[in-house]
Amino acid sequence: MIVKDAVCPFCGCLCDDIEVEVEGNRVVAVTNACELGMTKFMGEKRLKNPILRVENEWKDITYDEAIRYAADMLLSAERPLLYGWSGTHGEAQCVGVHMAELIHGVIDNTSSVCHGPSILAIQEVGHPGCTLGVVKNRADLVIYWGSNPIDAHPRHLSRYTRYAEGFFLENAFRDRKVIVVDVRKTETANIADEFVQIKPGGDYAVLSALRAIVQGKTDTIPRTVAGVTREQLIRVANLCKSAKFGAVYFGLGLTMTQGKYKNIRNAIEFISELNRHTKFTISAMRGHYNVYGSNEVNTWMTGYPFGIDFSRGIAFYNPGETTAVDILARKECDAALIVGSDPAAHFPRKCLEHLAEIPVVQLDPYPNATTAFCNVQIPVAVTGIDAEGTAYRMDGVPIRTRRVLSTDYLSDEEVLSRMYALMQEEPRP
Ligand code: SF4
Missing domain, CATH: 3.40.50.740 (Rossmann fold)
Incomplete structure (x- = not known):
């Protein structure tokens, strides 16, 4: 028997296109799941x-x-x-x-x-979020900040961002840019268009610098901020401002590092700032x-x-x-x-x-x-x-x-x- 459209019960992506082949009340094959999901189904x-x-x-x-x-x-x-x-x-x-x-x-x-501090920040300043489907179909810029979906949410990239088709994008792979912000070069950083490497604990400062640039206060930015050059910060801020629809996905690398919920509050306020120029959303990469x-x-x-x-x-x-x-x-x-x-x-x-x-x-x-x-x-x-x-x-x-x-x-x-x-x-x- 083949069960179609099963939902993978492993990570927060809840992929709902899984095909499971069952023989004698035992799972013998799984189609569409990533390795994490497959292991879960095989038991x-x-x-x-x-x-x-x-x-x-x-x-x-x-x-x-x-x-x-x-x-x-x-x-x-x-x-x-x-x-x-x-x-x-x-x-x-x-x-x-x-x-x-x-x-x-x-x-x-x-x-x-895990994302407790993210929830505290959302309670303070709200959550400019949207569904994964909106990101898949509209986003021409996606930022992964302190998260490494290739390891933790493998199909996030193939179903919704880097490798996904987009209804309102002519050629999603070419037209959708991906930026990774992290303290080390992760596997996701390897497939990004731009990698911003920040010093550990520097997220709050980098977010503040990006907010200042978006507000037009470029002159106030020092030559480097938490290891990131002024030129790269300006380039990233301009990429964000010129996007038609942007989405930030943040992980525990932002939530659980120095600054904790203040980082998330600053990130949400950065997104609010961007929404004066274009459309931008921000969401947590929920794990379980x-x-x-x-x-x-x-x-x-x-x-x-x-x-x-x-x-x-x-x-x-x-x-x-x-x-x-x-x-x-x-x-x-x-x-x-x-x-x-x-x-x-x-x-x-x-x-x-x-x-x-x-x-x-x-x-x-x-x-x-x-x-x-x-x-x-x-x-x-x-x-x-x-x-x-x-x-x-x-x-x-x-x-x-x-x-x-x-x-x-x-x-x-x-x-x-x-x-x-x-x-x-x-x-x-
Ligand atoms: Fe399951 Fe992988 Fe989809 Fe997560 S990304 S829900 S582990 S198939």
Whole structure:
């Protein structure tokens, strides 16, 4: 059987043109996906059933036992943390928010350790963005700033920018210019028309210089700014001003470097400046499959995109205080539910030391680095492969994902809903 138009559940591009060949309920071939997507569809070694740690040995348990364990763990915790959510569907994220509210816990998603600062900047000055389709069809200038899509979002270039056709471009490959701004010459820089190499930590200064040039204050620019010559800055600013439609895509190289959210604010203000001369947009290269969705679901349910603390009985948000890394580093939470992410592979050592001391339940199809910190791991259907649902693409477009395999694994949503039902039987005062 061939499943057409499947959605790849790996990165924020959510490519929706994947063809998957299934034989005997096993994926045997994948067409159109990049290597990252293909690996995801072909699958890894999965856990067969829920496992419970008993004196450093793993014991097989049933779904009912695992769900009961997780519900009891969260109900008896004083300050439970519900973390992850970027690798699962909106329907499961929705149950997670209800659950956090019921137990007065903290719910946070992986954006607090990736594009959280970008969201803070957008909250301050807005987001002049657009869909990927608009960029594909209209943009004659694309800037990748602090991002390397060849490695992290391989089909972004072939579907929307460098190698894509454009409805309003006669010859997109010739007419569309690509500029890469980065601290080192990446693979994406090798295929760009212009590479701007800046010194580490120099993004804010370079953005300020570009803004000044666009405002006509060229005389104020020194001979070099963060390693970039005045001539190159003027050339780039002029390329931007003379474009008919420009798009900036920024990655963690801009968000997580010195200056953090101030960099993004400056970049957005640079785009606002350009919009006095032409049309320009700016968007984040969201990494995890449905991390955008977790921000959306949290925002429409609570008013806040991540790091939401219900300990006061109402939603409270203060990044740096109510975010997972900070709560773990302060040794504040006394139980953790991890869904659709692998914090042990990314979090600082201090956080992991605390994670090792508290009860942890993880929902994930595969054993990963966080498994070593778990008391219980519940294997679930792979979101977007053997469970369908809603995910948000990096440009904020919600897409219904397909189920390509049928398995007996419960989905995240089913496990969380059963857990939530048990918890509702014994609500907190
Ligand atoms: Fe999947 Fe991203 Fe590759 Fe598209 S670019 S196939 S969404 S990993």
